[in-house]
Amino acid sequence: SVAIENNVSYRPYDPMFDQKTAERVQLIARVRDGLAHQEFQLFYQPKICLRTGQHVGSEALLRWFNHENRMVMPGLFMPKVESTTLIDPVTRFVIARACETIRSQNLMPVSVNFAINNLMNPSLIGDMERIVRSYGVNPESLEIEITEGALIQDPTHAKEAVKCLRDQGFKVSLDDFGTGYSSFQYLSHLPLSGLKIDRAFVTDLEVSADARTIMESMISMARALKLEVTVEGIETLGQQEIVTDLGADLAQGFYFSRPLPLQEYQHWARDR
Ligand code: C2E
Ligand code: MG
Numbered sequence: 114s115v116a117i118e119n120n121v122s123y124r125p126y127d128p129m130f131d132q133k134t135a136e137r138v139q140l141i142a143r144v145r146d147g148l149a150h151q152e153f154q155l156f157y158q159p160k161i162c163l164r165t166g167q168h169v170g171s172e173a174l175l176r177w178f179n180h181e182n183r184m185v186m187p188g189l190f191m192p193k194v195e196s197t198t199l200i201d202p203v204t205r206f207v208i209a210r211a212c213e214t215i216r217s218q219n220l221m222p223v224s225v226n227f228a229i230n231n232l233m234n235p236s237l238i239g240d241m242e243r244i245v246r247s248y249g250v251n252p253e254s255l256e257i258e259i260t261e262g263a264l265i266q267d268p269t270h271a272k273e274a275v276k277c278l279r280d281q282g283f284k285v286s287l288d289d290f291g292t293g294y295s296s297f298q299y300l301s302h303l304p305l306s307g308l309k310i311d312r313a314f315v316t317d318l319e320v321s322a323d324a325r326t327i328m329e330s331m332i333s334m335a336r337a338l339k340l341e342v343t344v345e346g347i348e349t350l351g352q353q354e355i356v357t358d359l360g361a362d363l364a365q366g367f368y369f370s371r372p373l374p375l376q377e378y379q380h381w382a383r384d385r
């Protein structure tokens with residue numbers, strides 16, 4: 114029985130396994146097609162400076178309008194795309210569109226989301242400055258958001274990649290902060306420029322003293338590390354007031370605006 118237990122290649126037949134693999138392969142093929150047929154669009158969600166109330170930039174969020182013109186949210190396809198080589202053309206598409214938007218709005222910054230496999234791809238990371246300059250944009254205007262996953266999976270390479278981006282002049286923020294596993298000690302060794310506190314920490318701010326205490330310590334820790342602090346998922350005026358009092362720098366959330374198609378976002382910005 115020891116021999117059988119050690120035989121790692123042994124796996125009982127699992128019909129679900131084959132089905133899931135087939136679905137995954139199909140999804141990837143449809144994303145590749147969709148990219149070729151212009152089915153992808155960026156939506157933009159404004160970023161607000163809490164001290165001045167001013168609109169200071171936006172985050173680009175991917176949307177897929179499939180053949181029936183139904184909008185597909187990134188949570189339904191990006192996790193699968195991110196684990197394949199297709200993440201490279203998808204991210205390059207996002208960068209290209211984001212740069213066009215930056216140019217069209219007097220260089221107001223736009224943030225884009227990078228997957229672990231983008232961060233681990235030296236031919237993308239090392240070429241970023243040339244790429245954005247080829248679209249007429251300076252690295253200062255394109256900001257990059259990464260998640261804790263990359264930092265945990267391969268801290269040494271993640272750190273090198275972040276440093277490489279920072280050396281080229283890009284801002285790099287850690288997204289969804291607080292939902293992963295990265296320790297505070299670890300954060301101080303990364304050359305990040307900002308930190309985005311996950312919206313999970315915003316929900317109870319108005320009703321729970323504990324939630325406020327946690328938010329307060331995350332913000333003061335980030336400030337002590339000289340990181341620009343963004344709070345995600347602000348949905349009410351009360352939440353905005355609390356995070357402003359606690360010293361956060363920037364905020365995003367439905368309270369200011371949902372992510373909008375480019376034209377609507379530009380109207381929103383003009384009317385403000
Ligand atoms: P994220 O980067 O943390 O983006 C924030 C998500 O929170 C967005 O969801 C946004 O619509 C949502 N959100 C913003 N404000 C509020 C609020 O006040 N309340 C609530 N309930 N939600 C709010 P979305 O657009 O569905 O994107 C989900 C995730 O998909 C993103 O999380 C990001 O991880 C990923 N993603 C989106 N676009 C891209 C992309 O171009 N590349 C990569 N690699 N990932 C992307
Ligand atoms: Mg993000």
Ligand code: MG
Nearest residue numbers: 288289309345
């Ligand atoms: Mg986030």
Ligand code: MG
Nearest residue numbers: 260288289311
């Ligand atoms: Mg997220």
